């Protein structure tokens with residue numbers, strides 16, 4: 057570990073059955089030994105609470121703590137995460153273990169952080185058993201106060217679903233056809249909260265035992281079942297697990313950048329930790345392609361570039377047994393010396409050791425992408441005009457042009473204060489609260505620039521249609537009304553023509569837009585909606601709002617966003633050849649420019665003067681060579697004015 061530069065170990069994650077071999081039996085001696093050894097080696101510990109996989113004796117004695125699926129099937133133990141989040145048996149047993157663990161190690165010199173559970177919701181994100189049903193009803197009483205309030209919010213007159221007693225209410229179990237969508241949405245909220253309550257049971261114990269020790273649990277990028285905005289508020293440090301697919305390096309790099317930006321944003325801009333990645337292969341894809349030489353290093357620094365202050369691996373030593381024995385690790389099954397990846401592990405460890413001055417620095421962003429779990433959940437429930445409007449695909453359609461232009465974006469909750477941003481992007485915000493609608497409108501009227509896509513502002517938080525003409529809360533700001541939706545068939549496209557004559561293609565969606573003050577930038581160019589508006593722009597108050605009524609092809613989307621960011625005066629981090637990601641971190645120690653070459657070929661990038669943060673060598677202004685999958689981190693001599701973005705003039709997306 058010392059050779060690899062390891063200074064933090066995430067320890068004991070799945071060790072409950074070793075720590076507590078029976079209900080009244082505890083065995084901490086082996087863990088004492090590991091903690092002491094690490095401490096003697098100068099290595100700190102992020103100690104896990106070990107509660108993600110209950111021991112066999114617990115489910116044997118209390119089979120009622122096992123989770124139940126929507127169709128009534130109860131899951132068996134034998135893998136991991138086999139617990140019902142609402143189970144008092146599970147929560148009490150977890151609390152008991154964490155009390156003992158924290159009492160034993162609270163003063164241990166190696167302890168620097170607590171790792172609660174592990175990847176909450178990864179395998180079991182919701183439980184439909186009777187205990188969960190009872191808990192769900194309590195949650196609903198809290199939310200609605202009265203049965204009348206619940207009946208109104210869920211629209212239960214429809215399909216004769218009116219409840220006359222709380223006991224009649226169930227989780228949305230397998231039913232003849234679509235269950236009530238408002239009920240489903242509340243069950244998703246409840247299920248995220250139920251797991252958060254499990255986390256809270258443990259966090260409360262730890263916070264009391266060790267008030268100064270930070271507490272985290274590892275997230276999983278854009279993980280649908282958990283509302284990470286809510287969760288992150290309960291963490292001292294946000295941490296994330298990222299497993300790129302080396303067989304799709306381009307898509308994986310973009311995804312990982314996006315996840316990094318999300319993690320930073322969840323922590324309100326504070327540094328986060330890359331808690332897990334693999335050195336090479338995973339074991340859980342049908343085919344597990346290895347990372348190419350250099351790619352692990354590249355992706356490690358990509359996380360750092362996007363705000364991570366720590367980089368860890370799952371796992372230290374490759375297992376000899378168990379379900380993950382073919383998952384790679386820092387130490388392989390075979391001899392370590394001849395394994396090329398070990399050399400890369402050692403290199404990354406030593407390079408990270410040279411970046412201490414970077415710790416705590418921030419990643420500036422002038423653009424915010426509005427993202428909301430509740431809207432995601434509501435959007436992707438069945439029985440919509442189109443099942444092909446998928447939240448993450450739409451977010452990516454906005455993110456990709458920024459990423460390629462080296463414009464860093466934050467993610468923002470719809471109700472966040474957006475004043476600091478020059479440009480706000482709103483991909484398909486189907487569900488919107490009154491506060492969010494008011495906030496976004498005030499942002500534009502106050503001088504902000506905003507781009508919004510179709511099927512936004514359609515329902516309220518109860519998933520009830522906002523009446524008065526689509527998109528009711530935004531119609532005035534956008535200067536238009538949508539008369540009706542006209543989703544496109546699976547493989548159908550529609551031509552779109554911009555005012556300047558440029559042609560584009562729309563897919564997934566079209567709609568009949570009636571401008572009421574908005575300027576038409578592009579029109580549909582064929583079909584029933586021929587000559588009707590497809591893309592608009594509306595000056596509203598001191599700002600302006602763009603609206604896109606289809607999914608534009610990536611070139612047109614990029615050009616439209618470029619028009620918007622140019623108008624907003626958004627700066628790029630710098631010009632770099634395609635395939636080279638440029639990100640900047642600023643802090644007390646100065647400004648660091650990260651250049652990440654995702655290409656399998658050497659590139660040259662124009663840079664300003666500075667010092668190579670990894671080698672300490674001076675870098676003169678001019679062209680800098682970066683090897684295939686290479687990384688340059690330049691401590692810049694002075695904070696450069698971020699390169700001005702190039703505009704293309706009006707009507708020329």
Ligand code: GLA
Nearest residue numbers: 174175297299332338370383
């Ligand atoms: C997750 C888990 C780890 C391990 C890895 C495998 O990140 O937290 O325990 O299963 O996946 O990739």
